[in-house]
Amino acid sequence: MTLQRRAGRRTGPGYRTSPAWRLLTTAAGAVDRRVGWDRLPVVPGLLVLLGLRVRLRQKNLHDTGRLPSVGLPDPAPPSARHRVDRTADGSHNDPGEPRMGMAGTRFGRNIPLDRIAPAAPEDVLSRPNPREISRALLTRDSLIPAESVNSLVAAWLQFMVRDWFSHGTSPVERPWEVPLMDDDPWPERPMRIMRTPDDPTRDPRAPAGTPDTRVNVSSHWWDASQIYGTGEQEQRLLRTGELGKLHVGDGGRPPVPADPSRDPSRVPGFWLGLAMMQDLFAREHNAICDHLHAAYPSWDDEELFQRARLVNAALLAKIHTVEWTPAVISHPTTVTALRANWWGVAGERAHRLFGRVSGSEVVSGIPGGETDHYGIPYSLTEEFAAVYRMHPLVRDDWHLRSATDDASLRRCTFRDIAGPGALEVMGATSMTDLLYSFGTLHPGLVTLHNFPKFLQEFERPDGHLQDLAATDILRNRELGVPRYNEFRRLLRLEPAATFEDLTDDPAWAAEIERLYDGDIEKVDLMIGMFAEKLPRGFAFSDTAFRIFILMASRRLNSDRFFTEYYTPEVYSRAGMAWIDDNTMVTVLLRHHPELRTVLAGLTNAFVPWRTAGRAGV
Structure with missing residues (x-):
């Protein structure tokens, strides 16, 4: 078969x-x-x-690939190596459909295609417009902390998002022009927000009313493309060519490319947290190469690189599944469910003793089970991207401190640690101290009135000023993501009948009702999700969680390198053992053993760390 x-x-x-x-x-x-x-x-x-x-x-799985298309990305011809190696662009994951999930293919949807709203100006810029919403409902006066987790959750999330999806670089032509209120201090009028790039594969002869589609310029697979790149040329530049290893910079700073246009600090979204995660897992890749070289000394550079990439990507997926996500949604039921996604209800101990004891994903987890697309070719979805808009996790103010004695080193704003400024901070502060500082600072709660003020006036590397809160609202409208109540209906959830149903905060209910002129059906998805009462232990909404229930497992189920090819024959026995034996805590300690005291006793690196100098506290 x-x-x-x-x-x-x-x-x-x-x-x-x-x-x-x-x-x-x-x-x-x-x-x-x-x-x-x-x-x-x-x-x-x-x-x-x-x-x-x-x-x-x-x-709630819908295939945009069946809509009229032209000029689809062309996978390389199949080769024997594709059976056991991940490709740089994500092609050939499914040998029967080699284009599935590769970079340059369309986002899918979690809503029926005929329910995608058109991106007409009267819809995208309708009252209240995105800037009005940003100012009235999202502006942070002071941080509302998520006290059950630390700020590594914010760094990790963007690190993952860089792997999963990107709509690409926005064109400068035809920006959305957002009208401003008379008292708005924004320095240009109107506010200009760049459009999402058009789908280059859309057939211009498609019938009128064909839903809009967009492509993901990243690979859709959970393949650590944020570390390894999304093309052969990019991947070659990242590799040393010896023993399978990657280039790493000095002191945690990313390697300086010869071509200034490839400077990672000039890419929108680059900041200190992202740089820290990139450095940590590039070094982890090299440590895996050392481990595999010791076990299999005859392997050449290519074999070591490919096996280490598989192992590193699987370790990232495992950490996200059984550590990061249970930390940010720490309800006892979801913690158990997420661990069952990886090990099944039989549990980790049974996995270590006996391996898979059943073909059922419920009993023995998804990894090592059967590949299943559930009748719809695999892709990430626009709704998945929409619910991952969690900028409130990011703090505005950062107090950097010593991992040795908690002594103050530097106070920064987010502006100081974004873009090229992040490299300055990395040059002046050890990576150990940076990790400690993030591990002992709370992130923000994903809720109203908690959007980072520096992201509401964010200066991009090209000098363009951007309100990311307004941009997040506009993106959902532009991409046809339904408003809050309709989104809930399409997920078979009860819509909010009144503004008091929307939130348990009467003041917020009144604010939202006033801003949306009393029309509950107009409330944007992000506003509704941020206003909801959260389930116990959750740092984000139950509505967003419904997309996670579906897509968190689908990313594993559809990927043969997590299912039928998740075997010692493909990964190697030493590689499989590395995945089983490691956690975020062990990764941190391998590369930064000075953190041993503050991490002592912790089983999850994303919960608040012990304060340095307070042994036993």
Whole structure:
């Protein structure tokens, strides 16, 4: 049986429609609407989440690739190496559909294609316009902290997003022109926000009313492309050519490219947290190469690089699944569910003792199981990108301190640690102290009135001033992501009937009602999600969580390097052991052993760290 046939064996409209599964999905939806999954004990809560995931797989995966297209990206001819190596551009992950998920292919959708709103100016710039919303509902007066986690969660999230998706560089032509209120201090009138690039694969002969589509210039797969690049040429420049290793800079600073146009500090979105994660996992790649070289001394540079890349990407996926996400949504049921995504309900101990004890992903987890696209070619989705707009995690003010004794080193604003300024800070502060400072500072809570003020007046490397809060609102409208109530309906959730239903804060309800002229249906998705009462332990909304229920597992299920090819024969036995034996804490300690005291006793590196100089506290 070919991989292509095997992937389609349990897919399509009939996926899990036996009477037992129909009963589970129907009961799960009813219990969730009447009681709420988060109010149940762990075991029934898990059953409800399982039923919700099955129904989301049935109803909320939609393929934009079937819309008229031209000039699709052309994968390289298949080769034997494609069976066991990830390609630079993400092609050939599915041998039967080599273009699936590669860089330059379209974002999918989690809503029916006929429900994608058109990006007409009267919709994108409708009242309240994005700048009005930014000023009235998102501006941070003082930090509202997420006290259960540390600021590594913000650095990690952007590090992951750099792997998953990018709409590409916006054209300077035809910017959106946002009208401003008379009292708005913005220095240019009107405010100009660059458009998302058009889809180059859209067929110009497509019938009128064909939904808008966009392409992901990154690979859709969870393949660590933020470390390894998305093309062969870029990847060659990143490699040393010896023992499989990558170039790393001095003192944590990224390597300085000969071509100034490739300077990473000049790329929009570059900041200290991202640079720290890039450095840490480039060094982790090289450590994996050393480990594999010791185990398999005959392997050449290419073999070491390819195996180390597989191992590093899988370790990142494991850390995100069983450490980062349970830290930011630390409800007991979700913590158990996320660990079950990786190890199944049998658990980590059974995995270590016996390996997979069942073919079921519920029992033994997704890694090593069966590849499954659920009848829809794999891609990341615009709705997935929309719910990951979590800029409130970022602090405005940063107090950098010594990992040795907690002594003050420097006070910075976000502006000081963004763009080229991040390199200055990295040159003056050890990476150990930077990691310690992030590990002991709370991020912001993803909620209203908590958007970083420096991101509301963010100067891009090209000198263009940008309000990222207004941009986030505009992007969702521009890309046809439904407004809050419609989004919830399409996920089979109850919409808010009144503004008081939207939030448990009466002052916020009044503010939102006033701004949206009393029309609850106009409330933007991001505003509704930020206003919601959060489930226990959550740093973001339950509405956003519904997309995670679906897409967090799909990124693993569809990727053969996490399913049927997640084996010692492909990764090597030494590589598989490295994934099993490591966590974010062990990665940090391998490269920064001076953190041992402050990390002592921690099992999750994304919760607040011990303060230096307070042993035993």
